[in-house]
Amino acid sequence: MKTTRDKNERIANLKFASVYPHYITKIEKKGRTVEELQQVIEWLTGFDKNTIQKLIDENVTFQSFFQKANLNPNAHLIKGVICGYRIEEIENTLTKKVRYLDKLVDELAKGRKMEKILREA
Template sequence: MSHRIFTTSVASVHPHYVAKVERKGRSVAELHEVIAWLTGFDEAALQRHLAAGTTFEEFFAAADLNPAAALITGSVCGVKVQEVDDPLMKQIRYLDKLVDELAKGRPMEKVLRS
């Protein structure tokens, strides 16, 4: 089953991530650090994906997922991340969960599972 989010561009969701973390006093730099940790994309690569309108499917296909991502657990929108079967949906939920934790003020070393 394909979810609409798979074909949604990361660039269309990115401003919502930015607004969410900034509302809680965190910075875009911190958000991008979290994205880099999860995906392996540096700032330049992330900006290229945002400018190109890369879909979530393409974004995670190109990503070098952090091996520690499996340590990301908990609920996003009432769904336990560790119980998501679809690999792509799980990766999207990982990103959502990291953004949530950043916005909730968790220390960066905890968000980045270090």
């Protein structure tokens, strides 16, 4: 399934602060913690707890969020299907990064062990 230009633009302009509470709700319903969520985000982006909060306060878009990020060199090891899209087949770089984050949050909510979520080469 290919992403469309409109879908890619919508994702780019989506505010991180509008999605973050949904991540929290999803993982807490499954017994995971905000600290674990922040650990996952830090692994992917390099953002610590304070930086995540600053980006939320600044109401940044996902485009800006990932422009500021230092993507983990092992992020390419994130594979599978999320939101109906196979991550490995997503061509738009920003959309792929957002789906990486979605996949990590999904794995956290599904109870996957942290060592497996934080991929090592």
